[in-house]
Amino acid sequence: MSVRTLMRVITALAAVHASLASSAGTTAPAAAVHYSQHCGACHGTDRLGGMGPALLPESLERLRPAELADVLRHGRTATQMPGFAAQLDEAALDGLAVWLRTAPAIAPHWDAADIRASHVVYHAPGALPAKPVFTADPTNLFLVVEAGSHHISVLDGDRLERIHRFRTRFALHGGPKFSQDGRYVYMASRDGWVSKYDLWNLTYAAEIRAALNTRNVAVSDDGKWVLAGNTLPGTLALLRADDLSLVRVYDVRGRDGKPSRVSAVYDAAPRHSFIAALKDVPEVWELPYGDAGVPMQPRVIVLDDVLDDFYFDQGYRHILGASRDGRGQVIDMARGRQVTELEVSGMPHLGSGITWVRDGREVMASPNLKQGRISVIDMEDWHTVGTVQTNGPGFFLRSHEDTPYVWTDAMMSPRRDTLQVIDKQSLQVVGSVTPSPGRTAAHVEFTRDGRYALVSLMERDGAIVVYDAQTLREVKRIPMDKPIGKYNVFNKTTRSSGTSH
Missing domain, CATH: 2.130.10.10 (YVTN repeat-like/Quinoprotein amine dehydrogenase)
Structure with missing residues (x-):
């Protein structure tokens, strides 16, 4: 056993012990034991995932309580996830569900060494034929994300028929992103896996776990870079697009040093840069990649308020943003500041x-939550x-x-x-x-x-x-x-x- 693996095991055992020790008189001690007995072998003793997905609050945030309860009781069909209704009573299952939505006593750790250790290349760049293995128009394909069983279906947009279906990582989040020629699609799962799929050859090319919880990815317009925006830990992971190898990890902190999760990352093709929206500090980051080779140190645009949602105009000159309380504003990227407020209400x-x-005249329309x-x-x-x-x-x-x-x-x-x-x-x-x-x-x-x-x-x-x-x-x-x-x-x-x- 390597030193790194040994330290990972010690950390996991310490987390379980801390949960047991700090939760006397609640359902948490029993829940931790039940997790160790029934879940740890597949989902990891540290809840970071293994054969099964990570089971952390961030990983489960979009799974409704009733859905989680149903999975614990009855399992998932067509997967290796069993149900535990025969082994655990209702109180134990309810306690386990609550415990899974509670953060570990010791914060999970995932750094550059962890990311690099997870890297897998299934097909080296250039190893597969540069020609589709199907007869459908490759530009009129649809990728359909099937969340029920964690698959993607590939549809022929002319015949309106399915031509392929493949399994994905757990709970893809954010729309898949395509290379400019449409051959490759890049996907991010909720528990941090970034996958590169060769759509012409209908096979995975590479994967890497960029974080423990990822919001989405962006692909540079020049086809060289992939940027993953993460919430656990709060980082940006820069990857090479050809094989998903890690180039750099950016620790996301505001100018005052406050750490932040990443709300989303975007490719601003006309600007030859990535844009990162931050969730916990009133800033937007821009990472130019134009003629500089590797994307540079972020340019920070300071805002008056944290923006919870964004829209970019077609030229990526302006950001239209809304805060959690519904306040709308327009930010001029060239000037690096707000230029006006929007007349909106509710939560656009x-x-x-x-x-x-x-x-x-060009207009923009937005739904309201x-x-x-x-x-x-x-x-x-x-x-x-x-x-x-x-x-x-x-x-x-x-x-x-x-x-x-x-x-x-x-x-x-x-x-x-x-x-x-x-x-x-x-x-x-x-x-x-x-x-x-x-x-x-x-x-x-x-x-x-x-x-x-x-x-x-x-x-x-x-x-x-x-x-x-x-x-x-x-x-x-x-x-x-x-x-x-x-x-x-x-x-x-x-x-x-x-x-x-």
């Missing part, structure tokens, strides 16, 4: 904003030109350059089963679709030509429901296991104004 979900031209309304903002003088009342708070807004309509969901409301269709010029609701009454429908993505709109029926026995984008007539259904998002290669690589980047 700017990260799902889209743009189009209306009456000769707390109110049934869409704000439409003029991108020249930043005033609100219109408000569209919807069925309820929604999460996604999508369109396409070749359709006159915007599609929005109301998935944060009782009307979560219905999507509304809005005319881009009149800002009037002109239609709606309800794929399955009473069941959540959201996240629209269009085919390359904008002819079809694909909707996610976000249920365990769900589907991708395909609609004619002009007539709103249902065309077909493709069964899926809780499809939470779908991503068209062409729309993403060309940075379509109708989808997120």
Whole structure:
């Protein structure tokens, strides 16, 4: 056993001992023992993951309490995860669920040496043929993330048929990112794994664990770099795009030294830089990669408030941001400061904003997480030109350059089963679709030509429901296991104004 492995074991045992010692009189001591007996072999004695995913509060934050309880009792079908209802009583299972959502007594550790030790190359750069193994148009493929069983389905956007399906790491977070030629897709899982998948050869190329909890990744426009934004620990991990080898770890701290989690990272292609949004300090970081080779030390833009959500205009000159209390502001990246405030209320979900031209002027529209309304903002003088009342708070807004309509969901409301269709010029609701009454429908993505709109029926026995984008007539259904998002290669690589980047 290496010294490093021995230290890892000692740390894990110390964490378990601390949990037992510090929680006398609660369910935590018994829960720690139950974890050791039933979970540690697969998920790691330190809860950092092994054959199974990490079981830390950050890893489980998007899993509803009822879902976690169901997994502990009944396991997961088509996986090696068993249920424990026969071994543990209800109180023990409830105690284990609470304990798993509690941070370890000793903070988990993950540094550059850990990252490098996790690195796996399945196929060396250049080893696989530079030609698709399928006949479908490689630019009109969709990747559909199936959260129910942690798979991705590859759809042919012309035939609207599945051509491949493969297993992913646990709980992908943030949309997959493509290389400019569409061949490679880069994915980040909630427990820190970054994967490079060769879409033309339908196989993994490389993987590395960049952190214990990762928000998302960005790929540089020149195809050389991948940046992972992490919440545990609060770091940015810079990787080489060809084999995902680690180049550098940035410790994320504000100017006052306060540590911060990373909300998200973006590639600002027109600026030849990465943008990092911070969750705990009022700053935005820019890492130029243009002619400097390896991305440089971050340029820090200090803000008046921590921004919880972001939107970039098409030229990446401006950031439209909203704080947790709904305050909206516009930051000029060239000047490095706020230039005006936005007329918004509630909690606008700017990260799902889209743009189009209306009456000769570019506008941006954003759904709202707390109110049934869409704000439409003029991108020249930043005033609100219109408000569209919807069925309820929604999460996604999508369109396409070749359709006159915007599609929005109301998935944060009782009307979560219905999507509304809005005319881009009149800002009037002109239609709606309800794929399955009473069941959540959201996240629209269009085919390359904008002819079809694909909707996610976000249920365990769900589907991708395909609609004619002009007539709103249902065309077909493709069964899926809780499809939470779908991503068209062409729309993403060309940075379509109708989808997120």
